[in-house]
Amino acid sequence: xxxxxxxxxxxxxxxxxxxxxxxxxxxxxxxxxxxxxxxxxxxxxxxxxxxxxxxxxxxxxxxxxxxxxxxxxxxxxxxxxxxxxxxxxxxxxxxxxxxxxxxxxxxxxxxxxxxxxxxxxxxxxxxxxxxxxxxxxxxxxxxxxxxxxxxxxxxxxxxxxxxxxxxxxxxxxxxxxxxxxxxxxxxxxxxxxxxxxxxxxxxxxxxxxxxxxxxxxxxxxxxxxxxxxxxxxxxxxxxxxxxxxxxxxxxxxxxxxxxxxxxxxxxxxxxxxxxxxxxxxxxxxxxxxxxxxxxxxxxxxx
Amino acid sequence: xxxxxxxxxxxxxxxxxxxxxxxxxxxxxxxxxxxxxxxxxxxxxxxxxxxxxxxxxxxxxxxxxxxxxxxxxxxxxxxxxxxxxxxxxxxxxxxxxxxxxxxxxxxxxxxxxxxxxxxxxxxxxxxxxxxxxxxxxxxxxxxxxxxxxxxxxxxxxxxxxxxxxxxxxxxxxxxxxxxxxxxxxxxxxxxxxxxxxxxxxxxxxxxxxxxxxxxxxxxxxxxxxxxxxxxxxxxxxxxxxxxxxx
Numbered sequence: 001x002x003x004x005x006x007x008x009x010x011x012x013x014x015x016x017x018x019x020x021x022x023x024x025x026x027x028x029x030x031x032x033x034x035x036x037x038x039x040x041x042x043x044x045x046x047x048x049x050x051x052x053x054x055x056x057x058x059x060x061x062x063x064x065x066x067x068x069x070x071x072x073x074x075x076x077x078x079x080x081x082x083x084x085x086x087x088x089x090x091x092x093x094x095x096x097x098x099x100x101x102x103x104x105x106x107x108x109x110x111x112x113x114x115x116x117x118x119x120x121x122x123x124x125x126x127x128x129x130x131x132x133x134x135x136x137x138x139x140x141x142x143x144x145x146x147x148x149x150x151x152x153x154x155x156x157x158x159x160x161x162x163x164x165x166x167x168x169x170x171x172x173x174x175x176x177x178x179x180x181x182x183x184x185x186x187x188x189x190x191x192x193x194x195x196x197x198x199x200x201x202x203x204x205x206x207x208x209x210x211x212x213x214x215x216x217x218x219x220x221x222x223x224x225x226x227x228x229x230x231x232x233x234x235x236x237x238x239x240x241x242x243x244x245x246x247x248x249x250x251x252x253x254x255x256x257x258x259x260x261x262x263x264x265x266x267x268x269x270x271x272x273x274x275x276x277x278x279x280x281x282x283x284x285x286x287x288x289x290x291x292x293x294x295x296x297x298x299x300x301x302x
Numbered sequence: 303x304x305x306x307x308x309x310x311x312x313x314x315x316x317x318x319x320x321x322x323x324x325x326x327x328x329x330x331x332x333x334x335x336x337x338x339x340x341x342x343x344x345x346x347x348x349x350x351x352x353x354x355x356x357x358x359x360x361x362x363x364x365x366x367x368x369x370x371x372x373x374x375x376x377x378x379x380x381x382x383x384x385x386x387x388x389x390x391x392x393x394x395x396x397x398x399x400x401x402x403x404x405x406x407x408x409x410x411x412x413x414x415x416x417x418x419x420x421x422x423x424x425x426x427x428x429x430x431x432x433x434x435x436x437x438x439x440x441x442x443x444x445x446x447x448x449x450x451x452x453x454x455x456x457x458x459x460x461x462x463x464x465x466x467x468x469x470x471x472x473x474x475x476x477x478x479x480x481x482x483x484x485x486x487x488x489x490x491x492x493x494x495x496x497x498x499x500x501x502x503x504x505x506x507x508x509x510x511x512x513x514x515x516x517x518x519x520x521x522x523x524x525x526x527x528x529x530x531x532x533x534x535x536x537x538x539x540x541x542x543x544x545x546x547x548x
Contacts, residue, residue, distance in 0.1 A: 130350060161347055164357035190373050194365040195358075221370060224532040227539035228368075235539075235546040244539075268536060271543040278547060 006034055014038070017045055024049055025059070025066075032069055039076035046070035047082060064093060071103055075110040083107055098127060102134060109141055117141060132162060139171070148179055166195050173205070182213045200232035200240075207243055216254045223247035227268065235275055244272040249298050307468060309439060317471050318440045321431065325478040326485065328423055333490050336419045352516060355381075355388045359519045367531035374528045382520055389520040391513040428475070432458075435471040443467045 013027040024045040031038050046066055049055050056063055071086035087107055090100050105120035118141070121134050128134075135158045142151035155172045162168065173188030189206035196202065207225035210218045226243035233240065248269035273295050280291045359381055366374050381389045436458055447455070447466045456464065458472035469477070 130347060161351045162354055163351075164354040164361070187373075190369045191358075193368050194361045197365040197368040221532075224536060228532055228535035230539040231535050231542055235542045268540050268543070271540060271547060274547045275543050 006030075010034065010036065014041065017041070025055075028066065028069060032065070037076070039073040042069060042073035043077050043079065043082070046073060050086075064090060068099070068103065072106070075106055078110070080107070080110060083110065098124060102131075102137075105134075106137065109137065109144075114141065114145060130161070132158075132165070135162075136168070139168075143175070148175055151175060152179075164195070166192060169195075177209065182209050185209050186213065198232060200229045200237065203229045203232065204237065204240055204243075207240070211243065211247060211250075214250075216251065219247050219250045219254070223251065223268075230272075238276065238279060241272045241276045241279075245269055245276070245295065245298060248272075307439065307442075307464070309442065313438055313440055317435050317438050318474065321435065321440070321471065321474055322478055324427070325475070325482060328427055329482055329486050330490065332419055332423055333486070336416070339415045339419060356515055356519050359389055359523055363519075363523055363526050366526050367529050370532075371528050371530060378523060378526075382523055387520075389516050389523065391516050424479070431472060431475045435475075438471040439464070439468045440471040440474045441469045443469060 010027075010030055013023055013030060016022070017024050017027045018041075028042060028046055028049075031042055047070055049059075049066060050070060056066075059066060067086045067090050071083045071090070074080070074083035074086065084107065087100065087103050090097075090103065094100055101120070101124055105117050105124060108117035108120055118138075121138050121141075124134055125131060125138075135154070139151050139154045139158065142148070142154060152172065152175055155168060155175070159165065159168055159172065169188050169191045173185045173192065176182070176185035176188060186206065186209045189202055189209060192199075192202040193206060203225045207222045207229065210222035210225065223244060226240045226247060229237055229240040230244070235241070248266065276291060276295070277288070280288050362374075362377055362381070369377075379387070381387050384390055439459065443455075445467065449466060451466050452462075454476075455466060455473045456468065456470045457476065459470045
């Protein structure tokens with residue numbers, strides 16, 4: 001996770017570098033440290049350092065790290081010529097390196113030579129079966145080819161060993177949602193909530209999945225998670241407000257007012273719709289009639 | 303003893319300074335030799351997995367109240383059941399760490415390398431110091447000390463009448479051996495191989511047994527009471543919204 005202070009520093013440096021204020025190397029180091037994806041910027045500024053012989057030799061051993069960084073960024077930007085040059089320079093320096101092997105496999109992948117890349121990755125995995133990056137690359141590759149079942153299979157295999165990897169769980173959850181496998185997605189989101197109980201986005205996504213699954217029990221659950229999202233965001237999340245309304249209506253329809261919890265839930269729902277109205281009034285007053293109509297429709301539904 | 307000993311400046315030039323310089327150089331050399339001999343540690347999939355299971359189980363324990371009861375129970379069974387739960391260590395399979403250590407030749411090899419890089423240069427330098435510099439009074443520290451320090455500062459000189467603030471050459475060697483760590487961390491970086499104290503710590507923690515922490519985690523998970531936190535959140539959300547609307 002990128003902290004607020006680091007993010008501010010990153011923004012400041014980015015601004016400075018973009019306006020020609022120098023500090024490109026510091027910026028690139030920070031990008032690398034925070035693992036953020038700024039491929040276009042990294043590509044531009046990194047390449048200008050690499051092309052400047054004096055600056056490049058000033059880096060010492062760090063020069064090769066920069067080569068690697070620029071190579072990955074170039075592949076992300078589809079500037080394959082540059083990536084190829086970088087990899088070639090690295091290969092010349094480190095003829096035996098596995099890390100460069102990884103880059104070469106990624107290069108094949110970037111070119112779209114799936115079979116070759118696959119072969120390269122599997123031979124790298126044979127040497128080191130616990131290389132997380134390669135496992136993830138293979139998942140990404142399967143996903144790239146639209147082969148979701150393989151991607152899921154690989155992710156599951158990966159998670160069997162690295163089961164505390166949140167990013168992988170999140171990726172898996174998103175793939176499941178895109179394939180409409182909501183039960184499985186719900187499990188993944190539960191796992192994410194467990195690992196970081198105070199991130200409202202996970203609560204929201206879990207609630208969405210539960211609502212989509214349907215059924216009285218799931219609606220009630222979804223509503224609770226929408227409520228927790230509201231609590232964690234301080235009521236600023238529009239989607240959660242809508243979610244409360246939708247869930248309340250759905251529960252109302254299913255129980256037909258038999259449930260005694262209804263009284264309380266009505267309170268929350270009316271509060272949520274009022275909050276929505278207020279928010280719309282403040283930010284997008286021209287959409288207000290639309291919102292009013294939507295809310296009315298929801299309530300009027302049989 | 304009131305009268306001052308006069309130390310020859312040649313002793314400073316030929317004993318004190320060379321000894322210190324040699325100690326520093328040997329430290330640096332040892333660092334690089336250790337770096338050369340360090341084998342690439344290949345991690346075992348089972349060990350990685352056990353570590354990750356523990357992290358995940360800990361997460362479950364900490365965040366149990368944030369997921370529905372049904373999900374919590376499913377997970378608890380998944381971790382703790384007696385047949386194939388992730389945290390369940392079958393009896394008898396828990397390996398004795400000592401036995402494990404000796405059954406893995408790599409591990410023994412590693413230890414031997416570490417010890418070699420530590421012991422051999424130390425014996426050699428000690429022999430060298432003993433041979434060439436024994437019996438010198440090499441330095442004087444500028445403050446008086448009690449008799450207790452005699453064995454520390456005047457190793458190799460069997461004179462009880464010499465003031466304790468004089469340091470013998472062999473003691474100077476020992477002082478350098480243990481006192482140069484700060485200098486090494488300056489010139490070789492924080493993570494230098496000569497850090498003896500750290501190495502001792504590692505030796506102590508060597509018998510780390512993953513199955514023990516697994517079963518500890520299992521017990522911890524067994525006593526967790528699921529108290530669902532979400533119903534409370536509904537009330538809190540109401541309050542938040544009321545504040546927002548009002």
